[in-house]
Amino acid sequence: MAILKPYKLSLLMILGFSMTSVAEPIDEMCSPCVCVSSDERALYNVDCRFNKNLEGRLPEFKDINESKIRSLNMSGTSLYNLKNQTQTPFEFYSNLQELDLFNTSINLSKNNSATVNSETFKGLEKLAVLNIAHNEQFPVTSETDSNVFKRLTSLKKLIMYQINLIPSGNMSYPSQILRYFLTLEEIWIDGFSVLPFGTEFLSMPNLTVIRISGDLIRPIWQDQDFCYMQNINDNTFANLLFVRNLSILNCGVKTISRYAFINTKSLRMLDLSMNYELGLGELDGLRSLNSGLEVLIMDSLTHPNKLECPNRIMKSTVELIKHITALKMVSLDYNKISEIDKDAFEIIPESLEHLRVRRNKFELGYYLLYASRMKNLRKLEASFTHMDLQFSVLNDNLEFKHPQMYQYNNITLAHKNVNSLSLSNENNSYIGHHKDLDCPKSLLYFIPTVVITAFIPPKLEYLDISHSKIGFPIYDFYIDSNNSLKTVIASNSLLYCWDGPVHGLHNIEMIDLSNNFCSNVNENFFTSILKLKRLHIQRNYLHLVVAYKKIFQSNSELEYIDLSINRINNIHPQLFKHQNKLKWLNLSMNNLMVVDYTISHMQLLRVLNLSDNHITTLSKEFRSDLEGIVSSRNKITLTVDLTNNVISCSCDNLDVLEWILEHTYPTSSLLILKMTTCYYTHNISSGLPLPVLIRSKADMYFQVSFLQKFCLSYTPLLISMVVLLIFIMNVIIGAIIHRFRWKIRYWYYVGNNKEASVNGYTSIEASLRFQRFKYDIYLAYEEDAHEFVLETLRPKLVELDYVVFVHDDILEGLPLCNVLTKSIHASRVVVFVLSNGSRESLEWKIAAHMTNEESNHRGKPIALAMFYDSNSTRALPEGLQVLRRDAFIDYPANGSEDEYTAFFEDFKAKVKIIMNTTF
Numbered sequence: 070m071a072i073l074k075p076y077k078l079s080l081l082m083i084l085g086f087s088m089t090s091v092a093e094p095i096d097e098m099c100s101p102c103v104c105v106s107s108d109e110r111a112l113y114n115v116d117c118r119f120n121k122n123l124e125g126r127l128p129e130f131k132d133i134n135e136s137k138i139r140s141l142n143m144s145g146t147s148l149y150n151l152k153n154q155t156q157t158p159f160e161f162y163s164n165l166q167e168l169d170l171f172n173t174s175i176n177l178s179k180n181n182s183a184t185v186n187s188e189t190f191k192g193l194e195k196l197a198v199l200n201i202a203h204n205e206q207f208p209v210t211s212e213t214d215s216n217v218f219k220r221l222t223s224l225k226k227l228i229m230y231q232i233n234l235i236p237s238g239n240m241s242y243p244s245q246i247l248r249y250f251l252t253l254e255e256i257w258i259d260g261f262s263v264l265p266f267g268t269e270f271l272s273m274p275n276l277t278v279i280r281i282s283g284d285l286i287r288p289i290w291q292d293q294d295f296c297y298m299q300n301i302n303d304n305t306f307a308n309l310l311f312v313r314n315l316s317i318l319n320c321g322v323k324t325i326s327r328y329a330f331i332n333t334k335s336l337r338m339l340d341l342s343m344n345y346e347l348g349l350g351e352l353d354g355l356r357s358l359n360s361g362l363e364v365l366i367m368d369s370l371t372h373p374n375k376l377e378c379p380n381r382i383m384k385s386t387v388e389l390i391k392h393i394t395a396l397k398m399v400s401l402d403y404n405k406i407s408e409i410d411k412d413a414f415e416i417i418p419e420s421l422e423h424l425r426v427r428r429n430k431f432e433l434g435y436y437l438l439y440a441s442r443m444k445n446l447r448k449l450e451a452s453f454t455h456m457d458l459q460f461s462v463l464n465d466n467l468e469f470k471h472p473q474m475y476q477y478n479n480i481t482l483a484h485k486n487v488n489s490l491s492l493s494n495e496n497n498s499y500i501g502h503h504k505d506l507d508c509p510k511s512l513l514y515f516i517p518t519v520v521i522t523a524f525i526p527p528k529l530e531y532l533d534i535s536h537s538k539i540g541f542p543i544y545d546f547y548i549d550s551n552n553s554l555k556t557v558i559a560s561n562s563l564l565y566c567w568d569g570p571v572h573g574l575h576n577i578e579m580i581d582l583s584n585n586f587c588s589n590v591n592e593n594f595f596t597s598i599l600k601l602k603r604l605h606i607q608r609n610y611l612h613l614v615v616a617y618k619k620i621f622q623s624n625s626e627l628e629y630i631d632l633s634i635n636r637i638n639n640i641h642p643q644l645f646k647h648q649n650k651l652k653w654l655n656l657s658m659n660n661l662m663v664v665d666y667t668i669s670h671m672q673l674l675r676v677l678n679l680s681d682n683h684i685t686t687l688s689k690e691f692r693s694d695l696e697g698i699v700s701s702r703n704k705i706t707l708t709v710d711l712t713n714n715v716i717s718c719s720c721d722n723l724d725v726l727e728w729i730l731e732h733t734y735p736t737s738s739l740l741i742l743k744m745t746t747c748y749y750t751h752n753i754s755s756g757l758p759l760p761v762l763i764r765s766k767a768d769m770y771f772q773v774s775f776l777q778k779f780c781l782s783y784t785p786l787l788i789s790m791v792v793l794l795i796f797i798m799n800v801i802i803g804a805i806i807h808r809f810r811w812k813i814r815y816w817y818y819v820g821n822n823k824e825a826s827v828n829g830y831t832s833i834e835a836s837l838r839f840q841r842f843k844y845d846i847y848l849a850y851e852e853d854a855h856e857f858v859l860e861t862l863r864p865k866l867v868e869l870d871y872v873v874f875v876h877d878d879i880l881e882g883l884p885l886c887n888v889l890t891k892s893i894h895a896s897r898v899v900v901f902v903l904s905n906g907s908r909e910s911l912e913w914k915i916a917a918h919m920t921n922e923e924s925n926h927r928g929k930p931i932a933l934a935m936f937y938d939s940n941s942t943r944a945l946p947e948g949l950q951v952l953r954r955d956a957f958i959d960y961p962a963n964g965s966e967d968e969y970t971a972f973f974e975d976f977k978a979k980v981k982i983i984m985n986t987t988f
């Protein structure tokens with residue numbers, strides 16, 4: 070059963086680990102083989118299976134004495150040299166109780182070193198179990214030397230199938246040999262039809278188990294070479310007075326005669342499985358079975374690969390076993406049974422407790438209602454059935470009243486369902502209306518409520534109908550309340566919609582509805598199942614159901630819920646509100662990101678499986694809930710499985726990680742958390758968060774202490790890093806800006822000439838846009854040269870046909886820098902009038918720097934320096950300070966008329982040179 074699987078697995082792993090760690094030194098002791106285990110008397114169980122290093126002999130142990138071996142498994146090795154060194158290879162195995170010589174090529178032919186003779190088994194006086202199966206060269210027949218086994222005086226179980234090749238002519242049971250085995254209790258043997266079991270069996274009162282093992286012949290197509298009984302006649306079992314368990318498996322039995330079992334008075338179990346030609350029809354021999362028989366197994370009496378009509382179990386068939394008043398169990402697996410005659414239920418022995426009818430072809434039909442006649446039936450296994458609707462039901466209009474056709478064939482109804490379903494998918498308005506969606510009601514399958522009350526066998530406790538292609542919704546229906554049903558296994562049966570409620574199941578404790586593709590559950594489906602303890606509903610599509618419906622409201626006895634693999638990403642906060650007795654909650658393999666439902670009331674919780682979800686952290690409430698649970702009780706652990714989640718290894722989550730570390734196994738705490746990975750999210754540059762494997766507490770400790778160190782310096786570090794960064798950036802940007810301040814301004818203003826006219830006034834720069842040079846000469850001067858420039862210099866230059874720009878042209882209020890820069894940009898030549906003044910004015914500075922930028926931009930000098938009242942080039946921009954010599958010109962401040970004329974000629978020439986220079 071899959072219920073305990075994760076738990077068992079982990080248990081096994083724990084056991085496995087502890088075993089290997091203890092077993093390791095033992096392992097080597099048994100070299101060249103492997104010690105499997107040792108018992109309290111220090112006897113070893115040695116495993117030499119398929120060992121290639123034995124050179125056809127028994128192993129020679131270096132560290133242990135043969136007498137210390139309790140069981141020896143030699144299967145799959147070839148003992149072709151068994152007696153190469155000694156005639157008595159087993160002599161020192163004085164304590165050997167179990168010897169497995171399966172498929173070891175031991176040989177009964179003369180003069181071979183693998184030959185077994187009367188001396189070979191010397192020393193095996195205590196041997197209880199001997200397996201010599203699958204040794205075709207070792208035929209044990211009536212002609213075999215009877216001394217071979219005479220040493221085995223304690224043998225209880227002899228396994229010797231696939232030994233007697235039937236076509237070779239050896240066709241009888243080895244009576245002389247078996248005479249020696251007075252102690253024998255169980256034998257597995259080949260089957261023959263020519264000779265019956267001999268009279269030696271009359272003197273073997275302790276031989277109670279005979280297993281004719283045609284099912285174990287390998288390869289399977291050789292089965293009829295070793296097991297072929299064909300006809301069981303009245304004599305075949307005549308001497309088996311003492312046999313209790315008789316199995317004749319896959320042995321080609323075709324007929325069983327009328328009185329075949331007349332002498333087998335002790336028979337309690339008869340297994341006739343896999344005799345494919347026997348069929349369910351010709352079983353007359355069953356009449357002679359003694360009434361004390363308890364178990365009758367007749368699986369696969371029809372050939373699985375043959376195309377045949379399905380079988381009906383008729384009343385006449387059941388009559389054959391009617392007299393067996395002790396019959397407790399009947400198995401009819403794999404028999405293509407489609408139906409059981411309803412009258413047959415009347416004569417089924419009342420003692421029947423367990424009916425197994427798996428892998429048949431049952432159809433849903435009325436006969437099922439008669440199953441309740443089996444008064445003592447406790448267990449019914451009907452899994453792997455293709456539950457088709459019986460044809461007769463469809464035609465049977467008299468007994469079965471269909472509901473009105475339109476009601477269930479209404480397309481608008483179907484559409485409504487579809488719409489509301491997708492609606493609830495898209496937005497969460499579903500919470501608002503509690504009206505449940507109905508399961509689709511098919512015309513053919515739907516059985517309206519109250520029409521039929523199902524009667525089930527009154528003592529039936531266990532019902533398994535799993536792996537059956539039922540494919541119907543579970544509707545609201547009534548089961549007669551006189552029932553004992555405790556367990557229902559209905560997994561893997563395409564029960565895709567659970568409408569219910571199913572009434573009358575007041576004893577039920579365990580339900581398995583896993584893997585049914587179910588997405589729709591009525592909120593009341595489980596309400597009438599008050600005693601429910603275990604619920605397996607994993608592998609469905611219940612994510613919407615658990616998000617919006619409180620389906621477990623009445624199930625306060627629940628101890629185990631498996632909701633794994635249901636695509637759950639959200640759980641209704643009240644879903645588990647009444648589960649005070651819950652011990653085991655499995656929510657693994659879903660899409661949960663947070664655990665926000667409260668669990669504090671689950672005081673008995675032992676395992677909370679949240680593995681394989683998308684959980685990043687654990688809330689404070691959840692942690693204190695867990696701690697609250699363990700602190701309120703004594704010595705009971707609570708395990709929370711967080712493996713394969715995306716727990717974050719970050720400073721924000723450090724307190725959670727520390728908390729998990731504290732509760733990581735091994736821990737003194739009763740709360741145990743398991744975690745296998747955490748994700749580092751700090752290193753954003755690497756794209757996806759990096760998973761870190763955590764295999765042990767040490768790993769966990771390492772991660773936590775790393776984070777502790779990292780995060781301790783993290784906050785101050787972060788702040789100082791940011792401050793430092795800002796500071797450095799400032800300095801760098803400041804430096805860059807300072808270094809290129811004029812270039813930046815230049816480009817800013819020259820580039821930024823997009824102003825439109827304001828109130829009809831077109832700014833200078835706006836008009837500059839239309840021609841490259843608006844001015845011939847730009848005059849830069851200081852305040853003290855103001856008068857000279859405006860009254861003397863400019864009129865003279867205008868007279869010489871230059872278009873001149875002077876600072877005083879700038880209207881008050883215009884952005885100075887902007888206008889200056891663009892004016893320089895639009896002037897062919899800039900003339901600096903060097904006076905004695907301070908040269909500190911803004912206009913001067915801007916002009917000086919921008920001229921420099923402009924001439925860099927044009928790739929040629931554009932400036933002239935005119936000494937008006939000064940000898941100094943101080944406060945010229947750096948570029949201009951190294952002007953070519955001929956870029957300086959002296960104004961004759963108090964000169965004669967000729968000097969003025971000469972000066973302006975010179976000036977004109979210099980301007981012309983600048984204008985005409987191209988680089």
Ligand SMILES: *[C@@H]1O[C@H](CO)[C@@H](O)[C@H](O)[C@H]1NC(C)=O
Pocket residue numbers: 134135136161
């Ligand atoms: C094994 O023990 C037996 C007695 O128990 C002894 O006679 C025999 O010599 C021992 N064999 C080896 C190989 O020590």
Ligand SMILES: *[C@@H]1O[C@H](CO)[C@@H](O)[C@H](O)[C@H]1NC(C)=O
Pocket residue numbers: 118140142143144167168169
């Ligand atoms: C010996 O090994 C075979 C092959 O694995 C196995 O089937 C058999 O059960 C083993 N026998 C014993 C006695 O353990």
Ligand SMILES: *[C@@H]1O[C@H](CO)[C@@H](O)[C@H](O)[C@H]1NC(C)=O
Pocket residue numbers: 145146147172203287288
């Ligand atoms: C028997 O052993 C041989 C080799 O020793 C191997 O090939 C064969 O598969 C074995 N048969 C069975 C049934 O284990």
Ligand SMILES: *[C@@H]1O[C@H](CO)[C@@H](O)[C@H](O)[C@H]1NC(C)=O
Pocket residue numbers: 150153154
């Ligand atoms: C078997 O033993 C004989 C001597 O008794 C030896 O000559 C032969 O080599 C052995 N065979 C093998 C395969 O070890």
Ligand SMILES: *[C@@H]1O[C@H](CO)[C@@H](O)[C@H](O)[C@H]1NC(C)=O
Pocket residue numbers: 149174176177178179180181183206
């Ligand atoms: C058994 O012995 C006979 C006779 O020595 C030999 O022919 C045969 O090959 C042997 N079989 C095996 C499996 O060793």
Ligand SMILES: *[C@@H]1O[C@H](CO)[C@@H](O)[C@H](O)[C@H]1NC(C)=O
Pocket residue numbers: 251252253274275
């Ligand atoms: C048969 O079994 C009984 C009880 O287990 C026992 O007392 C008796 O000795 C056995 N008979 C033989 C021949 O081993």
Ligand SMILES: *[C@@H]1O[C@H](CO)[C@@H](O)[C@H](O)[C@H]1NC(C)=O
Pocket residue numbers: 475479480481482
């Ligand atoms: C479908 O059902 C509605 C009422 O539920 C009814 O009014 C309508 O006529 C039905 N449509 C058909 C096609 O039967």
